[in-house]
Amino acid sequence: MVFCGTGAIVINSVSNGAVSHVGVAITFGLVVTAMIYAFGKVSGAHINPAVTLAFWLNKSFDQSLVLPYVLSQLSGAVAASVVLRLLFPEAITLGETLPSGSNLQSFILEMILSFILMLVIFQTAAGSKETALAGLIIGFVVLFEAMFAGPICGASMNPARSLGPAIVSGNIQSLWVYLIATTMGMSLAVPIYRILRAPANSN
Secondary structure (H helix, E strand, O other), X not given: OHHHHHHHXXXXXXXXXXXXXXXXXXXXXXXXHHHHHXXXXXXXXXOOHHHHHHHHHOOOOOHHHHHHHHHHHHHHHHHHHHHHHHHOOOOOOOOOXXXXXXXXXXHHHHHHHHHHHHHHHHHHHHOOOOHHHHHHHHHHHHHHXXXXXXXXXXXXXXXXXXXXXXXXXXXOOOHHHHHHHHHHHHHHHHHHHHHHHHXXXXX
């Protein structure tokens, strides 16, 4: 996911905008969809540490798997960024998420975006409805959130997606925004999801 998504940003930069912002948003949405259908039955397609943490907080994920999942997600993101650095040494930020305005503005945006995405994931992947269409629905949410919020905050919604490029590029001054806001937003979706499903469980 990081290789294709941030790769689209890098290629857009080195090709003088050939991919475009719309193309980058579509790439992120499509690669998330592809990963869900490719690995959903194997591992649940957890390509996001904040998603793994939210499922664990919801008591729907084995605690013993949290650390291995998070380590694999973070190491995969770093490895993808290393490959992009080798392929495109002229790319300075490697598709890193950076605030275009204040850190607070991006923090709030990222928290809201992550909350929405996690709520959709709960209602599709973890719930009993729309399970077969989970990949398309989740990918579409990633696409439309990246489409409108990408120019302001980068629309990370994923600590690993932000960590990889930041570590490899050495530009980490705003990394905390994307590590904390995304995790907070997805964690906040847990109690809301429980409230939404409570009537069905009480019948």
